[in-house]
Amino acid sequence: MIKNNIKIQICIGLVLLSYNIHAQNMVSMSSLHPETDTAGTDKRELAIRYPDLRQFGVSATHFGYSDFDAKLNDADFAGGKIRTERINTFFNTPAVKWNGNSLSASINYTYTSTELKDISNTLPDQELTPLTRDKSNFDLALNYSRSAKIFNHPIIYSLVARGITDGVNSFRRFNLNGSFNLPLKKTEYTSFSVGLLVLIDPSAPIPVEPIINYYHKFNSSGIELIVDLPNGVNLKKEIAKNAWFKIGSNQRSYTTFYDRHNAFLDGKVSYNTIELKSGAAFEYLFAKNIILTIDGGFNSFLSAKLFKDGENYRNASFDSDNKGTGYVNVGLSLLTF
Template identity: 85%
Template sequence: MSSLHPEVDTISAGKKELAIRYPGLRQFCISVNHFGYSDFDAKSGDVDFASGKIRTGRISTFFNTPAVKWKGNSLSASIYYTYTSTELKDITNKLPAQELTPLTTDKSTFDLALNYSRSAAIFNHPIIYSLVARGITDGVNSFRRFNLNGSFNLPLKKTENTTFSVGLLVLVDPSAPIPVEPIVNYYHKFNSSGLELIVDLPTGVNLKKQVAKHAWVLVGSNQRSYTTFYDQKNAFLDGKVSYNTIELKNGAAFEYLFAKNIMLTVDGGFNSYLSAKLFKDGENYNNASFISSNKGTLYVNAGLSLLTF
């Protein structure tokens, strides 16, 4: 989110309005996610490994520090924490010599991101550069992974009801499926209906409507990725590994603003798994040791967030 919406963004909207529009820009958030059981089929290379059911629960928090600004530059930090509870059951092993057993694990992941952005001009047209450096750890070992992403964003249209910008996002991240992704940010408010169309690729597309002075409903699809680290000592995994998922939430949400800057969010729908892979140290998205086909499942979520200081 720091690359898609850098602090020096030229969109003509106040910080509070942007935080209402884009939840990832809020100062602080804590949310609780609960998922139903999902069927999975795992492979080791091209060989069937195991199948069964998996259920995940998450408690996620993030804190975005206020930005330090000078001469078109901006520097800030983001701190993320995710507690993940994973349950495996009804396991059917395909390789007798390598058995996966029913289990329940509870893991924590900490993520620190430093965000730098700069506003400049090229051929008399504004352009925004952003660089984000991230370190991820499980809180027990040292940093388990370092990621880097950079982007540029070209604002193309800016009116009272419409903003439009495009750009490119470059990912230096072993868990990323592709190294470069297009950025498309389009916002339009339809005066006749009050509907807001929010296209925020590569993260999501949403339709939003204010239904009361401090209340909104929205429907849409939003993509997120998650990492959980493990230290395994068994016949098929020996050492540090990470389980990475890319998930797409399709559903509806209700948000209510109270106490001036505190937002309550309740949402639910269907969660699809675009990717689920287990990496050993040194492996990347294309050569992961284990690939799992996880079927989608229902989810519910509740959260509290602070818009701005």
């Protein structure tokens, strides 16, 4: 049984990895599930199915220690243990709609506490020291989408402009992504669409990647299959009234900014990780519009890089191999639909 579970987790991870998945800070769920494409689908049902479509949410995540080995300019630099604690909040504004157009905004806040310990340095003249750092980021996005027709077939175009800052006076990074989505099938229990996403972001592994959205509810078992690439793959089942159990893998990207002045990092830098969480979750809807989420599992690091100003994903001077670790998360979210 344990071996089968491991195989399932590996398969899901490989599927996601094959799409070079990344992106809480690069991809907006509004571009993948625009409100202009919800005709005939209950908004409340969609928000229960896709957590990022809810109007407000707050969560706290605890991670175990992870071993890491870092390289600086392709040379072995340092190793040790790293642990991260995060608090995330988001708010999605109601959409303004007109003539097939939809405009909305989203605000994300992330508090990150990072601890380094048991450091072993390889380069004698450049030393990484144990430390604990607390940082905050604000992520602001403007989401525009339009539904239209091409060759008599519906198509949804989306554009997301995003700015990330570690303070209230300046933005440290601007990202832009555009996408189109072709709905191919929509029935009472099944929906399927495909598309393409273009990313303008220095921390993105590739500039273009596919979008695949597939949903199916199996009537005999009540199990829901939710394929939402590049974000995740999940199986979900209602186990009691207003209570659901879910297993799957979901990815996110995180950015933390630092101002460092030493021998190997001089100036403004950003630490970017692409992480894949595989595990189980329990969700319970109470007080009509509030959802409690408790989940945990294994967190894998698909990428961990430190960028200086002017560097991108392919030429980042600092690259770290972070091992996976366990995680536990508790969150509350608001539907208000």
